[in-house]
Every structure is written in C-alpha cells, then in structure tokens.
Amino acid sequence: MKRREILKGAAAVGAGLPLCGPAAAQAWPARPIKLVVPFPPGSSPDLIARLIAEPLAAALGQPVLVDNRAGAGGNLGTGAVARATPDGYTLLFTIQGPLVTAPLLNPRLPYDPYTQLAPVSLVATSPNVLVVTPELGSATLADFVRLAKERRGALNYGSVGNGSASHLAMESFKARAGIDLRHVPFQGFPQIVNAMLSGEVQAAFMVPGIAMGQVRAGKLKALGVTTLGRSSALPEMPTFVEQGYAGFEAVSWQAVLAPAGTPPAILQRVSAELVRIVKSNEVRSKILGHYFSAVGTAPEALVTLMKAERDRWGKVIKAAGVQPE
Template sequence: MRRRHLAALFSAAMLSAVTARAQPQAAGTIRMVVPFPPGGASDVIGRIVAEQMRDRLGMPVVVDNRAGASGNIGADIVAKARPDGLTLLLASASTHGINPTLMARMPFDSRRDFTPVSLVVMVPTILVVTASLPVRNVDELIAHARANPGKLNYGSVGNGTTQHLAGVMLRERTGVDMVHVPYRGQNLLVPELTTGQIHLVFNNIAAVRAGIEAGQLRALAVALPERWPTLPNVPTFAEAGLQDFQVSSWLALLGPAGMAAGTAESYAAAVRAAVADRDVRARLIQAGGLPIGSAPAETESFIHNEIRSWGRVVRAAGVRVE
C-alpha cells in the first residue's frame, strides 16, 4: 500500500501542473514552526517554502526552529496554537509517522490535533557506505555483512528515526547482523562516516552529497520508485533487488485543528504553485527534497497511511521510547 501511494505521488511530482492562484484567508504574519535545528535539510526546505508562501500570499512568513524530542516539541506548539491560519508546522515522517507508535506518551494526537494543508516534498533515503568498504552494490554489501557478522556498523541520528528503522528493515529482510550506532545529529554522524569510523548510513541526500562528490562515500541505492534526478547512476532499492523497501521521509505543512478549510486550501494552492515553478523545483531538489504539492484531503490520507505503515515497522523492530 505504501509503495503504491508513494509511486503515485512521485509520478504526480514529475508533472508541472497549472494551479489556481492562492487567495490568502488570514491577515498578519505566518509563523512556520520547523521542529528541527537550523541548517539541516528540513530547515533549508522550510525556508524555501516560507519565501514562496510570502511571495504568493502577500503575507510575511517567518521560520521558527523549535527542535527536540524527535520533532514533538515544535509539533506540540502548533497543536496548541490558535487555529487562525497564522501558525503552521513543517511536519515530517518523525512527527506524523513514526512517533505516534514509537513514543509511549505523546503530547498531542497526530491525527486529531492538526489540519492537513499540503505535502511539500518527499525526502528520499539513500544508502551510502564509506569508500574504504570493499562493496560497490547492495548485493555485495549483504554478502560482506553476512561474511562478517556483527562487524559492520551503521549510524543514525537517533533511536527510532527513519535512518535507524531502515537498518532494522534491512536486517529483517536479509538476515544481516549489523551494529546500530546512534549520534546526536548530522554534524557528528557524517564526519564519522566519511572517515570510516562507521561503515554505512541510510541518510537524506543533502547530508551526504558532498561526501559522494568528493569520493569519500559510495552511494548504493535510493528509496524511491524512480531514480533521483541528480544521481541517475544510483539504482533504486527495487532495481538493487530489495522490493518495496520504502523508508524515505517527507515534509508537509499542517495547521492546528479547527483551521478554516478555505485557509488550508489557499495555503495548499500556494505550495502547489511554488513546486510547479521550474526554479523552485530545482532549489528543492538541490536541498534534497522531491517537490510534491497536494490538496488537504490528499495530505490527510497520506499521513494516516504513514502512521499505519510506520507503526508496523516500529512494532516489528520492538523499539519504544518511554
């Protein structure tokens, strides 16, 4: 189900559709809460979206980084905000896919406490290995891991993240025995990977692009229905022999529950108009996001499906955060 849904979204994203002009429904300054630190892919993409919404709605849009608790701190701020259209959340697969099952106690209900607006981008997961590891494709990686049980380690930015769960899924699909090493952010994880202190990672493209270009990292596969536009030589996981290995993240705009339907529709129209623009699409792809743009009803359906899909993965992994 998740693979079919992602494939449909990917196909839609490849089309540049003409969208209706967005008509602002609120007056004032929009506060876009990004529940992750400045400088990462989420922050960069959020700032591009904020700029485009400002230009297309004729309203100021400011980004407010509120990191912590795998995105829950920022998400909770929006869940408890007034539904006047002036507070939005740049939600992710963490806040509205993984955390509802991963976290023993959630400060909000991921379905009930938000108004869906638009899926902005998919943030594809790419499997990369340090260049010193003697493997050049997924089959060789699996064979090497099986021949060296417990000797390969893979990094992530924390327990229960998409990066961690991708490694769990690989272990369950192939039986490989690898050690998970969690880090407290990309600024620690990526240098350890490029210098060979850890062997592999499932990460977003923006975080590892420089290492790939410098020859310090080797890309083996990307978790999308089709190849990434700027990495045409990197196969998808399906092409590499792992069918339905869909572990990519995403970013979506949500408002608090009770936000007017007309406001959500106008904001979604602004996002769709932005991602249909060639220059904006190029900037989002450079930042590691595949532009999507969806209506509120489509966004709601997508998020509900993500909660179910990631819930199965989290339960199978036996991961729980108290």
C-alpha cells in the same frame, strides 16, 4: 420596545466578538504568519521551508516568518503548533518523524497529530541513500550484503536516534536482507559522517543532501536509493528494487500542517498556493538543488500518506522490537 432593546444589545455584543467561519477566512491574512520549523537552522526542513516562505508571503500579501523551535526530535515545535490558536496565523513545516513514528513510539506524546493537526500539503520528498565506508570495498548493494553476512554482527551502522527514519530504514533492510548490524545512535547526521570517516561505523542511511558531498569527494560510497523508481534528485543511482529488493521503499518527506480547527477556507487557500509555488519552475529547481523532489498536494493526499506511513513503520517497529528511549 423590549424586542428592539434585545436586538440592539445582541448586536453590540456581536460587534465585540472575533469573526469566525467564512468571514474570518475572507479577512485572513491581516498580519504576519508564523511558519514553525521544529528543527534547527540549516537542517533540511529549515532549508526547504525558507524556499517556500518568500513566495508564499508574496501570494498571501503578508510576511511568512520561519520560526525554528528545535528540540525532542521535532516533537517540541510540533506540539506547540498542535496547541496553537487555529486562526491561520500559525503553520507547521515538518517531516514524518513527529507525525508518524513519534506517536508510535511514545504513547504519552503531549500531542496527537491525527486529531490536533490539520494537513495542508505534502511539499517535497527525498530518497534515503545507503552509504558505506570505502574501506569495506563494497561496490554494490550485493557486495555489502555478502560482507555483512560474512562478518555477521561485526559491522556498525549509525542513525540519528531510536525510531528515526535512518534507524527504521536500516532495520527494515536488515530484515529483508537477512543481515545483522549493530546500531549506534548519534545526535545528528554530521556526527554520523564524522564517525564513518573515523571508522567507528561502516554504514548509514542518510538523506542525499547530507551524504552526497562526501560521496562525490570519494570519502563515502553510495550503494542505492530507497525510492521505488529512480529519483529525480539522483537519476543516476540505482534503486533497491533494481538490485533485487522488490517493494523496498523508505522515503523522507516534508509537509505543511496547521492546528486542527483552522477554518477550511484558509487551509484550502494555503494548500492551493503551495501547490502552485512548489510546481513552479523556479522553486522546483531550488528544491531539487537540495536533492528533494517537489510534490505539492491537496490536504487529502497528505492524510492518506500519513495513514499509510503509520501502518508501514508500525509493522517495522513491532518486528524489530524498537523501544522508546
């Protein structure tokens, strides 16, 4: 009698507990999913996130709601996801900055992307484009380097902040080319474009989605892309490798992650759906329209990329003496 009462009581307690493990994964999703983008509406992460949100919702049978939580260069929203309940109802769509360079530059960052976030899939990549003002008269990368050496320290370049991809790409190139340019940080790419059009700065690395409108209008000159091979987004544009800088690469990328501890079955389900979605002709074409190349990978590939990028940019930060703001 006593044994039956204990078992009955245990069953009653168990019935009040949330499902976990495989049972939770099987029941998921039972309500809308939040896709946090730690950048403002209209930014490239926001645009790509919205391209995948609708087909992902159709695949999962629940709405996928894009939640913009901008601030601190993407660190604010990224940290919120890192601290979120790992139940599969909060996902993160972000770029490499909050995952790679922010931890390198800020030892007191309020989250650790390597222990508090679980990689899901690398979604898309984009080259960076080196753009210069037409007034420089530089038709090629070699022309620009030659001019920069002649006017050593007299040319300015813009970036979207200390330790940003646009900053580190230029610092890496400065070291390779043996040139000296003055760094002028701005709040965002629109401000850099305005500064270039006014003559305040003469060069910048930008993602093509920002740069190419001005380039095609003849207001800026593009000198090359930073992928190792020609980019599917800009197949007509030569790489830095082709122009004498073997191995030079500075790729922007966007990925989906989840809070660490999210059930593996959920991570695998989302990853598999994302791979299928971004490789579909319709979504791949739309992503390409924003000058990004659709990728779609298993979680393990994203882990490998994050570690490789940490090593690559850690060396650049150390060599350039980049300090946190």
